[in-house]
Amino acid sequence: xxxxxxxxxxxxxxxxxxxxxxxxxxxxxxxxxxxxxxxxxxxxxxxxxxxxxxxxxxxxxxxxxxxxxxxxxxxxxxxxxxxxxxxxxxxxxxxxxxxxxxxxxxxxxxxxxxxxxxxxxxxxxxxxxxxxxxxxxxxxxxxxxxxxxxxxxxxxxxxxxxxxxxxxxxxxxxxxxxxxxxxxxxxxxxxxxxxxxxxxxxxxxxxxxxxxxxxxxxxxxxxxxxxxxxxxxxxxxxxxxxxxxxxxxxxxxxxxxxxxxxxxxxxxxxxxxxxxxxxxxxxxxxxxxxxxxxxxxxxxxxxxxxxxxxxxxxxxxxxxxxxxxxxxxxxxxxxxxxxxxxxxxxxxxxxxxxxxxxxxxxxxxxxxxxxxxxxxxxxx
Amino acid sequence: xxxxxxxxxxxxxxxxxxxxxxxxxxxxxxxxxxxxxxxxxxxxxxxxxxxxxxxxxxxxxxxxxxxxxxxxxxxxxxxxxxxxxxxxxxxxxxxxxxxxxxxxxxxxxxxxxxxxxxxxxxxxxxxxxxxxxxxxxxxxxxxxxxxxxxxxxxxxxxxxxxxxxxxxxxxxxxxxxxxxxxxxxxxxxxxxxxxxxxxxxxxxxxxxxxxxxxxxxxxxxxxxxxxxxxxxxxxxxxxxxxxxxxxxxxxxxxxxxxxxxxxxxxxxxxxxxxxxxxxxxxxxxxxxxxxxxxxxxxxxxxxxxxxxxxxxxxxx
Numbered sequence: 001x002x003x004x005x006x007x008x009x010x011x012x013x014x015x016x017x018x019x020x021x022x023x024x025x026x027x028x029x030x031x032x033x034x035x036x037x038x039x040x041x042x043x044x045x046x047x048x049x050x051x052x053x054x055x056x057x058x059x060x061x062x063x064x065x066x067x068x069x070x071x072x073x074x075x076x077x078x079x080x081x082x083x084x085x086x087x088x089x090x091x092x093x094x095x096x097x098x099x100x101x102x103x104x105x106x107x108x109x110x111x112x113x114x115x116x117x118x119x120x121x122x123x124x125x126x127x128x129x130x131x132x133x134x135x136x137x138x139x140x141x142x143x144x145x146x147x148x149x150x151x152x153x154x155x156x157x158x159x160x161x162x163x164x165x166x167x168x169x170x171x172x173x174x175x176x177x178x179x180x181x182x183x184x185x186x187x188x189x190x191x192x193x194x195x196x197x198x199x200x201x202x203x204x205x206x207x208x209x210x211x212x213x214x215x216x217x218x219x220x221x222x223x224x225x226x227x228x229x230x231x232x233x234x235x236x237x238x239x240x241x242x243x244x245x246x247x248x249x250x251x252x253x254x255x256x257x258x259x260x261x262x263x264x265x266x267x268x269x270x271x272x273x274x275x276x277x278x279x280x281x282x283x284x285x286x287x288x289x290x291x292x293x294x295x296x297x298x299x300x301x302x303x304x305x306x307x308x309x310x311x312x313x314x315x316x317x318x319x320x321x322x323x324x325x326x327x328x329x330x331x332x333x334x335x336x337x338x339x340x341x342x343x344x345x346x347x348x349x350x351x352x353x354x355x356x357x358x359x360x361x362x363x364x365x366x367x368x369x370x371x372x373x374x375x376x377x378x379x380x
Numbered sequence: 381x382x383x384x385x386x387x388x389x390x391x392x393x394x395x396x397x398x399x400x401x402x403x404x405x406x407x408x409x410x411x412x413x414x415x416x417x418x419x420x421x422x423x424x425x426x427x428x429x430x431x432x433x434x435x436x437x438x439x440x441x442x443x444x445x446x447x448x449x450x451x452x453x454x455x456x457x458x459x460x461x462x463x464x465x466x467x468x469x470x471x472x473x474x475x476x477x478x479x480x481x482x483x484x485x486x487x488x489x490x491x492x493x494x495x496x497x498x499x500x501x502x503x504x505x506x507x508x509x510x511x512x513x514x515x516x517x518x519x520x521x522x523x524x525x526x527x528x529x530x531x532x533x534x535x536x537x538x539x540x541x542x543x544x545x546x547x548x549x550x551x552x553x554x555x556x557x558x559x560x561x562x563x564x565x566x567x568x569x570x571x572x573x574x575x576x577x578x579x580x581x582x583x584x585x586x587x588x589x590x591x592x593x594x595x596x597x598x599x600x601x602x603x604x605x606x607x608x609x610x611x612x613x614x615x616x617x618x619x620x621x622x623x624x625x626x627x628x629x630x631x632x633x634x635x636x637x638x639x640x641x642x643x644x645x646x647x648x649x650x651x652x653x654x655x656x657x658x659x660x661x662x663x664x665x666x667x668x669x670x671x672x673x674x675x676x677x678x679x680x681x682x683x684x685x686x687x688x689x690x691x692x693x694x695x696x
């Protein structure tokens with residue numbers, strides 16, 4: 001990866017930027033079933049955009065509509081300013097990498113990659129040169145004469161990628177691009193994919209159900225559920241500022257507390273929760289009436305566990321009993337019971353336990369505390 | 381005494397165990413052995429008998445051919461192999477013409493079956509789950525009626541006073557009946573009608589396994605539907621095409637009933653010649669030679685195909 005994404009790499013923040021892909025109130029019905037429910041989406045040039053959601057949430061249907069395999073029941077899709085309604089897949093400036101890779105089993109790696117170029121009526125020497133270049137890029141030159149069944153999963157994935165990229169599409173669609181790879185290979189392929197995207201500047205639209213994959217890869221993520229977008233934003237936005245309980249629970253874990261707003265200042269709110277009894281001081285304002293019911297989401301890693309009370313005030317602290325410890329090497333997870341509520345905490349193991357005694361043990365009384373900027377108020 | 385009895389028992393149980401164990405390890409071979417024996421007895425043995433008859437001479441006695449092994453007066457064994465029958469097939473242009481005609485009729489019928497069966501198989505595979513089963517059932521349904529009966533039904537349809545001619549005359553499209561029965565056309569109709577399921581079923585089995593995302597991938601890479609068909613669908617379904625074509629071509633070449641009933645005396649096919657040599661001429665040796673020659677005509681291209689196929693597989 002090059003340097004972290006700088007400001008001009010966030011075109012969605014720029015009010016003058018024209019979206020490259022524009023999805024306008026698109027719905028897709030299969031009989032009675034609504035796969036995609038009037039969604040709007042704008043994706044900008046050079047983005048690596050992820051559609052994230054569980055199975056049946058409509059993410060694949062949306063991708064297939066971008067590729068042209070399905071037509072929207074209602075609404076329009078524009079790619080680079082052209083309305084794609086009724087444009088068949090073979091005339092769209094997009095290419096897709098299929099989840100199953102869909103390599104042609106009766107052709108060699110070379111012929112697979114050349115297939116799309118031949119359809120463009122390029123000269124033989126042009127094709128040979130482009131195939132050569134792309135095979136070099138994905139480091140498969142040695143395997144050019146092999147057939148797909150003679151390749152490993154990772155090699156197949158790279159052939160599929162090469163075959164789609166060699167056409168120099170304006171948009172590359174990837175359906176669960178790393179889903180069929182094992183864990184180690186997946187991490188490597190993830191970074192290769194990001195590098196390639198960075199080098200080529202092609203707009204990537206990725207469908208995935210793997211939140212970790214979406215978090216590492218994407219410039220922005222759209223979280224889908226029941227054919228609708230729950231939230232669209234950068235990985236940080238979605239993790240730190242989920243807009244709903246559903247998103248907070250979908251991306252990472254969150255402790256959820258139900259409460260009422262008892263104080264609503266311009267730069268802070270105070271939420272009182274009954275179960276467990278606790279006052280949450282949160283340092284972001286909220287345009288909501290005092291007394292209304294809200295939820296407070298608190299990420300497990302944002303809570304500090306200590307044996308002695310360190311907090312100065314009574315806000316943002318809880319007392320509880322250690323109910324379970326999961327030692328995971330790099331970090332430990334604690335389950336602390338405060339009142340009747342189990343609270344999950346993850347905390348890094350920064351020093352080795354002395355004399356084999358863990359710093360915090362089962363059934364010990366502990367104090368939990370967190371910052372004013374650690375929790376988020378959710379209204380739905 | 382006791383000791384001896386015990387020893388035998390041990391030996392017996394050891395033997396039993398050994399048989400059991402060899403059964404466990406060799407059951408696959410045993411399962412193959414049964415159809416293998418069947419083919420040996422009912423296919424290979426008759427084949428050798430026919431081959432033997434084909435190298436004998438016709439005589440008026442029972443059986444109507446000379447024995448291959450005879451004993452001379454001095455007790456010496458004589459083996460007589462007569463290749464005249466094959467020479468006769470070669471010399472008489474009737475046979476060459478008939479073979480050629482059979483192969484041509486079978487070949488064209490195979491192509492017609494393919495042209496009809498391929499789209500049908502494709503449509504069946506692409507139809508919904510319930511429709512699929514109904515359509516497959518319809519393909520198999522004709523087999524529930526006797527083959528002979530169905531050919532007779534075609535005679536009724538195609539005859540000069542048959543259903544089709546009567547209908548056309550009643551509609552005023554023609555004045556005189558068109559002769560369809562006892563023509564090559566009728567033979568084609570009969571063969572294609574009879575054998576098209578044998579084309580559809582292997583094609584269906586092959587297409588059912590086809591990964592349809594490959595077609596989407598081709599379209600995604602810029603291939604128009606026709607190009608996708610020629611570069612992906614056709615090569616991927618080639619095994620089904622070959623299997624179906626062989627299943628149609630081979631029996632159609634030796635077909636007897638259809639050319640006899642629908643072609644009358646006008647269409648020469650090898651099955652009819654074979655029948656005539658056996659029954660009308662009572663020339664078993666020539667008839668056997670005709671059969672052997674037919675086998676060669678059919679087996680040689682098949683073996684060549686097998687050879688190239690295994691070579692192509694080995695190359696990948």
